[in-house]
Amino acid sequence: MALLQIRKYPDAALKQPAKPVDNIDGSVNAFLDSMAQTMYAAPGVGLAATQVGDNRRLVVLDTDHEQPGKHLLKLINPQIVEAEGSILWEEGCLSVIDFTAEVRRAAKVLIRAWTPEQKEIEIEATDLQAVAFQHEIDHLDGKLFIDRISRIKRELYRRKLAKMLKEGKSNGQRPTSVRI
Numbered sequence: 001m002a003l004l005q006i007r008k009y010p011d012a013a014l015k016q017p018a019k020p021v022d023n024i025d026g027s028v029n030a031f032l033d034s035m036a037q038t039m040y041a042a043p044g045v046g047l048a049a050t051q052v053g054d055n056r057r058l059v060v061l062d063t064d065h066e067q068p069g070k071h072l073l074k075l076i077n078p079q080i081v082e083a084e085g086s087i088l089w090e091e092g093c094l095s096v097i098d099f100t101a102e103v104r105r106a107a108k109v110l111i112r113a114w115t116p117e118q119k120e121i122e123i124e125a126t127d128l129q130a131v132a133f134q135h136e137i138d139h140l141d142g143k144l145f146i147d148r149i150s151r152i153k154r155e156l157y158r159r160k161l162a163k164m165l166k167e168g169k170s171n172g173q174r175p176t177s178v179r180i
C-alpha cells in the first residue's frame with residue numbers, strides 16, 4: 001500500500017471543510033489503513049483525511065507511544081459531544097513544518113464516531129488524546145492549530161516559512177513535541 005502525500009500549509013486543500021461519510025464500505029476502511037500507515041511513517045499521532053487531500057470526515061489516531069498499533073483508532077464522522085475543562089498543550093502538526101505553539105483546548109472530551117465495522121461508539125479522552133481529537137476535528141473543519149494562536153505569532157511563522165520556502169530549505173529542526 002502506497003503512503004499518501006501529506007499536504008503542507010499553505011496548501012489550499014487544508015482549508016476545505018470535509019463532508020460526512022454516509023456509506024461505510026470496504027474502500028473507506030482501506031483508505032483509513034493507508035492513512036494509518038502514512039501517520040506512523042510520518043511519524044505522527046493523528047491524521048485527518050483533509051491532510052491527504054481527501055474531503056471525507058475520516059480520522060486515524062494513536063497516542064500510545066509504548067505500543068504503536070495496539071490502540072489505533074480509525075474513525076468515521078467523529079464529533080465532539082461534550083467538552084470540559086481547559087488545558088494548554090504544545091502542538092505540532094504534520095501539515096505545518098518546523099513550528100510548534102501552545103494552544104488552549106478542552107481538557108476532557110467525549111467523542112462520538114462510527115467505526116469501519118459500522119458501529120457507533122463513544123470515547124472519553126483526556127490530555128494528549130483529548131488534544132489530538134480536537135486538533136483532528138479542526139482539520140476536518142478546514143482549520144489548523146495556527147488559526148488558534150495569536151495573530152502576531154501566526155504572522156511571524158508565515159514570514160519564517162516564506163523565507164524558508166524561498167531559500168528552498170527548512171531549518172532542519174524537527175519539532176520536539178508530537179505532531180498531530
Ligand code: NI
Pocket residue numbers: 092093094095135139179180
Ligand atoms: Ni495536524
